[in-house]
Amino acid sequence: MMEPAALARDLAASGVSGVMIVWADNNGIPRARIAPVDALPAVSERGVGITSLFAVFDTHDMITFAHPGLSTPSGDVRLLPVLERLTRLAGQPALAWAPGRQVATDGSVWPYDQRGVLEAQVRRAAEAGLEVRAGWEIEFAVGVAGEDPTGVLQGAHHGPAYSSRALLDVDEFAGTLLADFAANGLPVGQLHAEYGPAQVEVSLTPSDPVTAADRQLLARQTIHAAARAHGLQVSFAPLISASGVGNGWHLHTSVWRDGRNLLAGDAERGPGPDGAGYLGGLLRDLPAVAALTAPSVPSLTRLRPGYFAGAYVFWGVENREATLRYVPGSSLLGADHANVEFKACDASANPYLALATVIAAGTAGLADGATLDEPIQSDPGTWSEQERSTRGLARLPATPADQEAALLGSDRIRAVLGDDLLGAFVAARRSDAAWAAERTPDDVVAAHLWRY
Ligand code: GLU
Ligand code: MG
Numbered sequence: 001m002m003e004p005a006a007l008a009r010d011l012a013a014s015g016v017s018g019v020m021i022v023w024a025d026n027n028g029i030p031r032a033r034i035a036p037v038d039a040l041p042a043v044s045e046r047g048v049g050i051t052s053l054f055a056v057f058d059t060h061d062m063i064t065f066a067h068p069g070l071s072t073p074s075g076d077v078r079l080l081p082v083l084e085r086l087t088r089l090a091g092q093p094a095l096a097w098a099p100g101r102q103v104a105t106d107g108s109v110w111p112y113d114q115r116g117v118l119e120a121q122v123r124r125a126a127e128a129g130l131e132v133r134a135g136w137e138i139e140f141a142v143g144v145a146g147e148d149p150t151g152v153l154q155g156a157h158h159g160p161a162y163s164s165r166a167l168l169d170v171d172e173f174a175g176t177l178l179a180d181f182a183a184n185g186l187p188v189g190q191l192h193a194e195y196g197p198a199q200v201e202v203s204l205t206p207s208d209p210v211t212a213a214d215r216q217l218l219a220r221q222t223i224h225a226a227a228r229a230h231g232l233q234v235s236f237a238p239l240i241s242a243s244g245v246g247n248g249w250h251l252h253t254s255v256w257r258d259g260r261n262l263l264a265g266d267a268e269r270g271p272g273p274d275g276a277g278y279l280g281g282l283l284r285d286l287p288a289v290a291a292l293t294a295p296s297v298p299s300l301t302r303l304r305p306g307y308f309a310g311a312y313v314f315w316g317v318e319n320r321e322a323t324l325r326y327v328p329g330s331s332l333l334g335a336d337h338a339n340v341e342f343k344a345c346d347a348s349a350n351p352y353l354a355l356a357t358v359i360a361a362g363t364a365g366l367a368d369g370a371t372l373d374e375p376i377q378s379d380p381g382t383w384s385e386q387e388r389s390t391r392g393l394a395r396l397p398a399t400p401a402d403q404e405a406a407l408l409g410s411d412r413i414r415a416v417l418g419d420d421l422l423g424a425f426v427a428a429r430r431s432d433a434a435w436a437a438e439r440t441p442d443d444v445v446a447a448h449l450w451r452y
Contacts, residue, residue, distance in 0.1 A: 001084055008040035016088060016096050021048065021081045022217055023100040024114060026421075026428045027059040027296065028348040029451055030217055033079055034095065040081075047078030047103065054102075055112035055424035058431035059296060059348070059451060067427040069420050070112075077102050077110055085214050090183035091176070091225025097184075099214045111420040115210070118352040121359045121416065122209050128367060131256040132359050133339075135189070135206035136216050136351070139247040140223065141198045141240045142170055145233040153240050153449060155198030156232050166193035170200065170232070177202065177226040184222050186215055195308075196245030200234075206252065206339070209359060213351035216249075220347070220452065236347035236452040238298040242441040246302035248309050249346045251293065252327075253358055254339040255366065262366070264335035267317050267328050270375060271338065279315055279340060280372040281365010282324055282358065286313045286344070288410035290323075290396050291403045292357045292417075295429060296348035297436040298448050300403060303344055303396050305381020310343030313394045314376045321379040323396065344396060347452040353417065353425075360416045400433035 002010070011019070018034040021043075025031055031054060035043045052075035056064050065071045081098035088096045102113040109116060125132055143153035157169035167174055174191060181188050181202070189203035202223070204215055220236060227234045239246045254263045255278050262278060265271035271279060282289065294303060305311040310323030317326050323344050329335040340362075345354055364370075380393050397403040404426060407413065414422055436444045 004041040004044040004083060007083065007086065008037050011040070011088065011096055012037050014088070015093060017094050019043070019081060019086070019096045019098060020089075021079050021098055021100040022221070023079065023102060024217060024350045024352065025054050025057050026114070026350060026425045027057065027432070027451070028350050029059065030220060037096070044081060044083055047080040049076050050079050050102070051075065052077045052112075055421065056427050058428045058435065060432070060435055060447065062431060062435070064427050064431035066430065067424045070424060076105055078105055078107070082214070087184050087218060089221065089225065090180040091222055091229060097218060097221060099217060111418055112424055114350045114352040114421070115213070117417060117421065118210055118213055118356040121356040125359055125363050128363060129257050130363055130366070132209050132253055132363075133206040133256065134209045134212040134251065134253045134355055135204045136212065137201055137203040137248070137250040137252070138216070138219055138223070138236070139194055139196070139199055139201045139249065140234045140236045141196065141247065142173065142200055142227065142232055142234050143198060145228065145231050152446065153198065153235055157193060157198050159193070159197070161195040162193055173226055173230040173232055174200070176229055177223060180222050180226050181219070184218055186219055186222060196240070196247070199245065199247070206254070209355045213355050216351040233450070235449045237445070237448040238294065238296060238302040238346040238348055239445045240449060242301065242445045245307055246309055247346060248302070248343055249349070251342045251345045251354060251358060252339045253342070253362065255362060261329070261336050261338050263326075263338040263340060264329050265338060270317065270326060270372070271328070273369075274366055275338070276372040277366040277368075277370050278362040279324060279326065279365070280370030282340070282342070282362045283313060283315060283372070284365060284370050285361040285410050285413055286323060287394070287397050287406035288413040289357045289361050290344040291407035292413070293342065293345040293349045293354040295403070296346075296448060297400065297432055298445055299346050299348050300398050300400065301441065302346065303398065305379060308343070311396060312380050312388070313396060314380065315372070316375045316377050319375070319377050321381065322376065326375065348448070357413055357416050360412060364412055400429060404429060
């Protein structure tokens with residue numbers, strides 16, 4: 001890697017005037033500071049100052065002081081750019097982008113640093129001889145820019161779902177998006193017009209977990225800028241209407257040992273024993289994991305049956321209603337392709353915390369041989385209540401109170417965050433829930449449209 005001073009000179013010579021340092025808060029909202037480019041050498045060592053209260057911001061920019069460690073306006077944290085990830089932004093050529101690490105003012109670990117939580121889980125997995133690969137699918141609604149930012153999204157394409165016709169309406173945007181993804185080092189699997197109104201999806205190819213989470217944040221910025229260039233604005237919110245199709249950010253993971261994909265298996269027999277342990281571990285902690293991966297109030301509404309979003313705690317082989325969709329390898333795709341798609345994930349998740357909890361739950365299951373029931377290949381949403389209860393099928397939490405109980409009920413998942421970060425995260429959820437309790441479902445959805 002280049003020395004910061006040389007890097008700053010290079011950037012300045014190519015027209016970059018600022019470095020945007022980005023982190024995601026406990027609501028999945030990317031927050032940022034811009035440092036002038038010539039300050040990069042100093043900033044890369046000492047960071048820029050930010051308030052320690054970001055861990056207790058809620059989704060609506062209110063600060064809840066209802067967390068013992070962060071209950072006063074006093075305190076400062078340093079935000080350091082991760083220079084190895086520095087990327088000149090194709091869609092915002094005067095800026096470079098870097099993910100941020102939050103450290104205490106003496107340089108020591110800041111327990112609320114979400115990126116560090118993911119790094120710790122990656123290290124733990126490595127100590128057990130395991131490597132995880134991850135990639136997100138990103139769904140979003142494309143709207144015409146300029147409407148009331150709190151209002152309803154005015155769709156920029158009109159379907160049909162998955163059609164080439166729909167893509168014609170957003171043709172220039174799609175072209176810019178792909179070009180900017182390539183320039184920003186974001187490898188794309190595919191792009192298509194999704195099922196929902198004015199919905200588009202772009203998928204990122206798998207990488208190591210920290211890279212995957214960094215890329216997910218960079219992808220958001222890249223998509224927003226590409227939309228703006230064409231008079232559009234995109235909503236990454238879990239829902240764009242209270243009753244319609246949601247924006248899922250499905251998280252695909254696979255787990256490897258000695259270069260071998262432990263999820264490799266086939267459609268008939270499922271994954272091998274280690275892969276079954278990983279899936280079993282995810283299932284065991286699924287309600288608690290979902291509190292981190294789909295944390296907002298609209299997230300809870302999105303997780304309903306019939307929308308391919310994941311509503312019940314079960315797995316299936318290529319079953320798109322399954323919260324855990326096992327994707328086996330095949331003779332065409334090879335064993336390396338095998339992975340599990342976790343559907344109860346969206347943009348309101350902090351990507352580092354989401355992935356950290358998925359890794360922790362899955363690898364814990366692998367370590368202690370968690371068991372896996374037979375896959376379910378239908379949609380349990382179409383079964384009777386009686387049948388679901390006979391077969392012991394649980395619903396994922398659907399209210400903030402159930403969500404909190406699930407999160408606090410899993411020692412394994414609580415340990416991933418640690419008491420400080422967990423306390424702040426729960427305080428933010430409670431603040432969001434209290435805010436939403438006084439509003440209609442439509443108002444709640446509208447208030448989240450442009451937050452991510
Ligand atoms: N839009 C769906 C969701 O909310 C996902 C559709 C799909 O399977 O791609 O997760
Ligand atoms: Mg999709």
